[in-house]
Amino acid sequence: MMYRDLMMTAAVLGCIATGASAETLRYATARDVYGLDPHAVTDSFTNIFTHHIYEPLVRYDADMTVEPALATSWEVIEPARVRFTLREGVTFHGGETFDAADVQVSLMRAVDPKSPLRGNLPGLKAVEIVDDLTVDLVLEGPAPLLNNYLTNIFILDSGWLEEHGATTPIDASQGEEGYTTNNANGTGPFRLESRRPDALNVLVVNEDWWDTPQHNLTRIEHSPIGSDATRVAALLSGEIDLIEPAPLQDAARIEAAEGVRMLENPGLRSIMMGINMGDSLVDGDVEGNPLKDLRVRQALYHAINMDLIRDRIMRGKSRVTGSLIAPQVTGYSEAMDERLPYDPEKARALLAEAGYPDGFAFNLNCPNDRYVNDEAICQAMAAMMAQAGFKPRLLAEPRQIHFQKVDNREVDVFMLGWATLPMLDGFSVLSAMLATPEGEYGTFTPAGYANPRVDELTRGVAVELDPEKRLSMMQEALMLAHEDVAWLPLHQQPLSWAVRDSVEIPQAADDLVRLWYARIQN
Amino acid sequence: MLGFLIRRIIQSIFVMLAVALIAFMMFRFMGDPVNSMVAETATTEEREAVRERLGLDQPLWVQYGRFVARAAQGDFGLSWRNARPVSTLLAERFPATAELVLVAAGLSLLVGIPLGILTALKPGSLSAQTLQFVSLIGISLPTFVTGILLILVFSVWLNWLPSFGRGTVVDIGWWSTGFLTVSGLKALILPSVMLCLFQLTLIMRLVRAEMMEVLRTDYIKFARARGLPNRSIHFRHALKNTLIPVITIFGLQLGGLIAFAIITETVFQWPGMGALFIQAVSFGDVPVMAAYLVLVSLIFVVINTSVDLLYAVLDPRLRADAARAAH
Numbered sequence A: 001m002m003y004r005d006l007m008m009t010a011a012v013l014g015c016i017a018t019g020a021s022a023e024t025l026r027y028a029t030a031r032d033v034y035g036l037d038p039h040a041v042t043d044s045f046t047n048i049f050t051h052h053i054y055e056p057l058v059r060y061d062a063d064m065t066v067e068p069a070l071a072t073s074w075e076v077i078e079p080a081r082v083r084f085t086l087r088e089g090v091t092f093h094g095g096e097t098f099d100a101a102d103v104q105v106s107l108m109r110a111v112d113p114k115s116p117l118r119g120n121l122p123g124l125k126a127v128e129i130v131d132d133l134t135v136d137l138v139l140e141g142p143a144p145l146l147n148n149y150l151t152n153i154f155i156l157d158s159g160w161l162e163e164h165g166a167t168t169p170i171d172a173s174q175g176e177e178g179y180t181t182n183n184a185n186g187t188g189p190f191r192l193e194s195r196r197p198d199a200l201n202v203l204v205v206n207e208d209w210w211d212t213p214q215h216n217l218t219r220i221e222h223s224p225i226g227s228d229a230t231r232v233a234a235l236l237s238g239e240i241d242l243i244e245p246a247p248l249q250d251a252a253r254i255e256a257a258e259g260v261r262m263l264e265n266p267g268l269r270s271i272m273m274g275i276n277m278g279d280s281l282v283d284g285d286v287e288g289n290p291l292k293d294l295r296v297r298q299a300l301y302h303a304i305n306m307d308l309i310r311d312r313i314m315r316g317k318s319r320v321t322g323s324l325i326a327p328q329v330t331g332y333s334e335a336m337d338e339r340l341p342y343d344p345e346k347a348r349a350l351l352a353e354a355g356y357p358d359g360f361a362f363n364l365n366c367p368n369d370r371y372v373n374d375e376a377i378c379q380a381m382a383a384m385m386a387q388a389g390f391k392p393r394l395l396a397e398p399r400q401i402h403f404q405k406v407d408n409r410e411v412d413v414f415m416l417g418w419a420t421l422p423m424l425d426g427f428s429v430l431s432a433m434l435a436t437p438e439g440e441y442g443t444f445t446p447a448g449y450a451n452p453r454v455d456e457l458t459r460g461v462a463v464e465l466d467p468e469k470r471l472s473m474m475q476e477a478l479m480l481a482h483e484d485v486a487w488l489p490l491h492q493q494p495l496s497w498a499v500r501d502s503v504e505i506p507q508a509a510d511d512l513v514r515l516w517y518a519r520i521q522n
Numbered sequence B: 001m002l003g004f005l006i007r008r009i010i011q012s013i014f015v016m017l018a019v020a021l022i023a024f025m026m027f028r029f030m031g032d033p034v035n036s037m038v039a040e041t042a043t044t045e046e047r048e049a050v051r052e053r054l055g056l057d058q059p060l061w062v063q064y065g066r067f068v069a070r071a072a073q074g075d076f077g078l079s080w081r082n083a084r085p086v087s088t089l090l091a092e093r094f095p096a097t098a099e100l101v102l103v104a105a106g107l108s109l110l111v112g113i114p115l116g117i118l119t120a121l122k123p124g125s126l127s128a129q130t131l132q133f134v135s136l137i138g139i140s141l142p143t144f145v146t147g148i149l150l151i152l153v154f155s156v157w158l159n160w161l162p163s164f165g166r167g168t169v170v171d172i173g174w175w176s177t178g179f180l181t182v183s184g185l186k187a188l189i190l191p192s193v194m195l196c197l198f199q200l201t202l203i204m205r206l207v208r209a210e211m212m213e214v215l216r217t218d219y220i221k222f223a224r225a226r227g228l229p230n231r232s233i234h235f236r237h238a239l240k241n242t243l244i245p246v247i248t249i250f251g252l253q254l255g256g257l258i259a260f261a262i263i264t265e266t267v268f269q270w271p272g273m274g275a276l277f278i279q280a281v282s283f284g285d286v287p288v289m290a291a292y293l294v295l296v297s298l299i300f301v302v303i304n305t306s307v308d309l310l311y312a313v314l315d316p317r318l319r320a321d322a323a324r325a326a327h
Helices: A002-018 A044-050 A100-110 A116-120 A146-150 A158-163 A228-236 A248-256 A294-303 A306-312 A344-353 A374-387 A399-407 A427-434 A452-463 A467-484 B002-030 B044-053 B060-072 B086-121 B126-140 B143-157 B182-215 B218-225 B230-267 B273-283 B286-314 B316-326
Strands: A024-029 A058-060 A066-068 A071-078 A081-086 A124-131 A134-139 A190-196 A200-205 A219-224 A242-244 A260-275 A361-367 A391-397 A413-418 A487-500 B170-172 B175-177
Touching: A024 A228, A066 A071, A081 A100, A100 A116, A100 A124, A100 A134, A100 A158, A116 B044, A228 A242, A228 A248, A228 A487, A228 B143, A248 A260, A248 A487, A260 A374, A294 A344, A294 A374, A294 A487, A306 A374, A306 A487, A361 A374, A361 A399, A374 A391, A374 A413, A391 A399, A399 A413, A399 B002, A413 A427, A413 A487, A427 A452, A427 A467, A452 A467, B002 B060, B002 B286, B060 B286, B086 B126, B086 B175, B086 B182, B086 B230, B086 B273, B086 B286, B126 B182, B143 B182, B143 B230, B182 B230, B218 B230, B230 B273, B230 B286, B273 B286
Parallel strands: A024 A219, A024 A242, A361 A391, A361 A413
Antiparallel strands: A058 A066, A071 A081, A081 A134, A124 A134, A190 A200, A200 A219, A242 A487, A260 A413, A260 A487, B170 B175
């Protein structure tokens, strides 16, 4: 044991002595970025990685508030027209000057019909250039969330795109490789030095960045390490300074080791169970669908002991919630965070009252590779439901299969996590998970759920520009969903990163690693 | 000989077509990659549009037909995960897997054969008994456990060797090699040890059994009676005959090494084809999975054909048979 500790110390000292950690941050994640074209993928990890190279008009700071980036100010001049003043004197890594044409080309590229990112900037009709440093965004209607959306849309240089024939987004189905997949030219705090897919991405500091750096890094070496055990070992052996995610089951081991520490906070992602309220169960043993009865849904709610799941499965690190959105997200209120208490007796009574004293069978659908400890949570819940008289059949499946079933409504009680990213606003829950399916609404709304008042409020929130009115409308709709038990909220899952003691980095609730706030102490 | 080769090439085309067909039949049970490709907030219509563009709404035989038609022209399409050509991805990853398998195969021969001879010549000795026992562990321990143990001991505790990756690689044309740098060589040690362990113990036990068998034959007894030195009997006469079945098994197991490399590459984040395949599976990246499976089936066919050819070279009787059959 002594020997091992000695070796560990030696390892840490060795790193410092060789200067490998001077201001180089070695960073490992579970997988590699999908590509470097910021308009080709919607994956949030890929997006935050490219955010080190490319920048949006406005960005989130470490506390998740919108602040100016490439735009210095904005003004709603008509309900459907917003004017942005652009930052002067910004240059791309390749030396090109940033101007209005870049904004026009980039935004239109992002909303191109072939772009997967289109849904992340809904309602943009055109970008009109007023002068070199002023643009008007012409919208289909009032867009209260425009700035939240824009935090996720990066600006590329128009000349560079034209030169490489890349003004339209890459289309994976067309079979052509895009120049922008492997090359990058942005305005951000770091520029791309080299990339070996699935092995190593190297970023170096951009000395000419327009902003005052809060970080002290000169170089970032990013290695994807897929195996959890290996990722932890690489941190412990001193080869890596920051890992994300740090597997929850190894947290105790990391805390016990010298020179490294865990960073754990509740994240924005709320985990919840959707409930099939359609006319029949996918896999039931009774006529019709008992889950349409509010009392049965309440019984299900009373049956779940989330405190036990937090303490036993989540190592006490999750935040048990009654709300579908985290407190940081606009639309939250304390009233909606009130859970129906754990009470198996009451669950049995409600079940009997609804006419099912002997319970009934249904599928409990869970992913087994998507959320933190997803399968274990479902196993525990299945046992709890059984104790209250239900007969759940647990189906824990890989994510592609699980979400395909969710899409097709081939699920009874199913797990879903929602972080409201990238807009950080309750509207995302209203439109995707509560509104009756129609057009752009209701992608994940459980079968059979339809509350006309919620639909009305959702459509109102979409265009309401007065923040206070908008907030109260959202809160009303979310409270209605709470009373309907449209979803059964579980918890906010914890973020879990691990770092060397020398690394300081704020852990934003959206689980995105922003290395332009990272500092290494020597 | 030429006829044999042509027959083999035609056979291998059918093998690859069959593998691709089976692969496409399995992909239906793998779920839907669209959810990984669109934003979480994407609407149902946007999801349908992506599905349509990828041809996922088409029946199985249409998807299979398109794949085969394009593959016949050498076009495996674009990866859905990272929008890069599948052929480029495979070519990029091939050197990593090839070097790993080469080193592992070399290790298993260079260590396995001498150890096998040692245990065969001195079956009762303590060292032979110990080796036999250790090899039993090597053959029965799951490889990922060995891999994690190696990382724990040599990376975390002793801090001698890297726990992941290939170290610094040097590009020679399109081939990236880890053989030319110290960090590249160091990075090869743990993964190749993990990968070769099963093969090594297998070869050792096989050599031991074959050698003991051969040592009991009449011609060895006769050689002893002639008063030949032990050295000459063991290595010149016995070993040669021992090696024929060993080479067959080794050739067949080479394919196994490539297959097992999937686990090694996952544990050590070795950027080879196996790791690529695993990522493709977890994403539902049909073009990459299909191309990988076809390529691996091709490699198996090539290896088996080479072993058959090599066999004829090693064993003169087979050549004689063939010659007689020709008359």
